[in-house]
Amino acid sequence: MLFGTISHWRKQLTSGAISPVELVDELAAQMSAANPALNAYISFDTEAAKTAAAQADLSKPLGGIPVAVKDNICIKGAPTRCASRMLENFVSPYDATAVCKLRAAGAVPFGRTNMDEFAMGSAGENSAFGATHNPVNPAHVPGGSSSGSAAAVAGGIAIAALGSDTGGSIRQPASHCGIVGMKPTYGRISRYGLVAFASSLDQIGPLTQNTEDAATLLNVLCGHDTKDSTSSTHATEDFSALLGHDIKGLRIGLPKEYLSSGNSPEVAAALDKAVKTLTNLGAEIVEVSLPHAEAVVSAYYIIACAEASSNLSRFDGIRYGYRTPGNMSLDDLYSKSRETGFGPEVKRRIILGTYVLSSGFYDAYYAKAQKVRALVAQDFADAFAKVDLILGPVAPTPAPKLHDTSLTPLQVYLSDIYTIPANLAGLPGISIPCPQAEGALPVGIQLLAPHFAEARLLQAAHAMESEWAK
């Protein structure tokens, strides 16, 4: 079902077994066949991909490799719509830094992947272009918001993809689709050209078929960027360096708050399996505590909505995208354009965000949420004084059914409980698939590391992945 990894295709390309243009053609043919059922891509330009492929430098680390890109990461000359009607006619005049880095490494940007509108959601259903389907079981959601990126990789119509993770949007769809998804430390990858949702939480990262490819992409994508004031100046390193090294003696924390009765049996079993595997590999499992684990969802939805209400105020019908036709006052033009351009979840968040920032409520909500955020970060600092990595679930359940109307927005928000903490604290996290019975929905396992410890994170994830591949 999978299309083949980056390392597989690099060998084929460098040996001359296939040319970059032929590879694009082959992938495009697969995509044309499978995409109508998955709705993973919402726009695609084969000619542009072939032109880039024809110029690809095979001596570069990603020479000739097509990489799918989430619809909120700008690609010059390509539609960048954030799966929103608001940006339905927007074509980006520039490349995001992450895309520049892909190109500089010889990669070929390949298609725009579906997503929850403006990255707000957990199921891929909040897209103006229709829901994405889970390739493992099309009656289920693929997760979100990087729904298309995850479904494309898992469905064999992408080799690898870029996503964005504000509260779990890379790790959670990776978990639901059975692939690897990684959120690096906040600031590791430039956000320049990533359409802002909640700027203090947003981070670009890779969705791949294995940990080796995740490391390869990180090696290309990370690094300081003067165009992003929050971009980290921390030195980059070879993120593949520790792959294959054993993890004997590594201390892995298991937060007692994560052994919740709210976890589904499949998720509890996956966590058990991860503990056994890590122990067999010589790691030491240590109980830790994250005392503010219960408060993370409330704090996140206040902070994320507050930032979103400010970031999305630029979409006013004047400067970008959708504008309601006809003559009317400026206020009417703003409100009517937004009324038609934004979907219900985006409106809900703008309203919530505006409310928590309004005078009289600011201290009660926004300022308090920022205090909780600081406490969450301190919880992790305390835990990481005792352990090297932290183990946990990615989501409390496997992928829900598509269009499950019994779930309220609040229930959906609670499903982010295990992914949000890494965003609030700026930590790197990875989701890797835990083996399941034939035909069962995928379940991922999450590892979290201290800031900038991506190499160690990948080392442990790779060790588990290798053990589970046996």
Ligand code: GLN
């Ligand atoms: N599910 C979360 C939300 O809806 C996370 C989204 C994201 O990471 N972009 O906000």
